[in-house]
Amino acid sequence: MNQACDVVIVGTGVAGLYCALNLPEKLNVRIITKQAADGANSFLAQGGICVLRGEEDFNDYYADTMRAGHFENNPKTVELVLRSSNQIIRDLLRLGVRFNRDAHGNFDYTREGAHSRPRILFCNDVTGREITGTLLQQVRSRPNVTIDEYTTLLDIISKDNACHGVVVSDQAGQISTIGANHVVLACGGLGGLYKNSTSFPHITGDALAIALRHNVAVEHLDYVQIHPTTLFSSKPGRRFLISESVRGEGALLLDKRGNRFVDELQPRDVVSQAIWKQMEADGSEHVWEDMRPLGEQTILTHFPHIYRRCLEEGFDPRYTPIPVVPAQHYLMGGIKVDLASRTSMAGLYACGETSCNGIHGKNRLASNSLLESLVFAQRAADDIVFAARAKRAAPPPEVDLKQYEDLDALFSEYRRAVLKRLERLEAKHG
Ligand code: SIN
DSSP states (O other): OOOEEEEEEESSSSHHHHHHHSSOOOOOOEEEEEEEETOOOOGGOSSSSEEEGGGGHHHHHHHHHHHHHHTTTTTHHEEEEHHHHHHHHHHHHHTTOOOOOOOTBBOOOOOOOOOOOOEESSTOOOOHHHHHHHHHHHHOOOTEEEEEEEEEEEEEEEETEEEEEEEHHHHOOOEEEEEEEEEEEEEOGGOOOSSSSSSSSTTOOOOHHHHHHTTOOOTTOOOOOEEEEEEEEESOOOOBBOOOOHTTTTTTOTTTTOOOOOOOETTTHHHHHHHHHHHHTTTTEEEEEEOEEEHHHHHHHHHHHHHHHHHHHHHOOOSSSOOOOOEEEEOEEEEETTTBBBBBBTTTTEEEGHHHHHHTTOOTTOOOHHHHHHHHHHHHHHHHHOOOOOOOOOOOOOOOOOGOOOOOHHHHHHHHHHHHHHHHHHHHHO
16 A cells, blocks of 8 residues: 655654654654654663753863764764754753752753763653653654554655655555655664664664665764673673763772773773773673762662662672673764755655764764754754755656565665675774
């Protein structure tokens, strides 16, 4: 069955949901997502969301973002995101998001690596769940938006470098097309391609492979972030994050003798490298993170989710260090977009981790991702609504759905295409 709508959004993370919320109700919007709507990585974010703390914070926040990114960041993007942050947070509050506050009702700010001051708003250690869950609730109440869960993006429909819609497979395995003048790819990075990742395993870089297939420009697919601290486990499966804000609040990293070996608040790539080096020197599969300096009260109130998970793994962080190891966490590269989230193909947008707008450079500053996703989701929506666009000359092309019947073969091809590009880039950059 072939269907049509005004805008198709792929993904139910903060980028996809916020884009939908920024579109007017007269537009018919379909959101598709590979699993249940709460199966997006945004739900897993722990630490928080950065915000510019007044004009006097601009130079420091800008410098922190650039330094963490090895100055490969796009300065225009950095400035845009920082200057948009107050308005974004205001809007989240309007939508019902609750951030932790101090006894006087003022925002409480936490700190993470490479930040020169605390500027991260948080909701205990489940900030992603609070923000994304609130956005999802809002989207579900919009009469113009439909969410198709367990619906997988198989391809985009393109002709003469213009996007005309998507090909999808639904929960029953039925393959169909959804015609649309605007398609927004907001379906995360590629953590599912890694053995050890904090990502949901079904987030496998499909949109990146589809972009490669259609010659849509991509950038820096080898800029992959390794988070320094995930809970060590010999069990397979998703790695559980020990938020960087735990170190921001005072936790220490220790070697096998109980000695510190690194400044815990350096940028993530620096700390991960130091941990690997230490693991090699110690002949160990992990190092230790000591949360005791935080005190019992902070562990229990700021980090209840992490506390419970550590207990499940047999460690009580109130009394004993926990074993931690680096794991894949984030993709700084992605589908190349401009300041309006436009890709190199007309009508095709990308935002969130799927995209590369240059804000993160070579290494993302902690807690800049939710903010960036929201800013660029809004930019995509603005462009869809306000950009004066010439009418499409070409009618939508016919799609032969037979080519999608062997899904295993299709997704193996997609994986191979992304991995090949990653390997090529890694070989080039050493
Ligand atoms: C964390 O809480 O350490 C992750 C936050 C982020 O990825 O920026």
